[in-house]
Amino acid sequence: MCLGIPGQITEITDSEKLLAKVDVSGIKREINIACIIDDAHPPEKCVGDWVLVHVGFAMSRIDEDEAARTLQILEELGEVEEELSAMKNSA
Template sequence: MCLGIPAKIISITDKESATALVETAGVKREACISLLSLQGNSFDDLIGQWVLLHVGFAMAVIDQDEALRTLALLASLEG
């Protein structure tokens, strides 16, 4: 089973390699945002946006409400 996790783009770390710093539930990591640029998004406009993150790749921009609901659901599954 594959699972996409909501993450918020904090900053663009390298435009040339299309990487950004993203945060999920307080955990920050680097992620590839090249797929988002292929969808017509400019890197600067992505800062502050929520994305669906899967194995280090931001797959799509998602709505903040959807992101927060998903994170709450995942937190409730922890135990």
């Protein structure tokens, strides 16, 4: 099952292609941030944002509390390890 999993954007790797590095429970991956930017929130303002990551895209911005709650629920459901494994294997 593919779920949106919380991660924090740590750097913008290519602002023209809208790519950023995200840290998802210690796993760092490059993702596309096109879905979360606009004139009020350009790429350079995304560093530090918590986002829901799904199939290589940041689908929405969330706050840190929501990220923690979501990770806790996913851990309780046993879904976090499956998603993290999928992220590691798709590198």
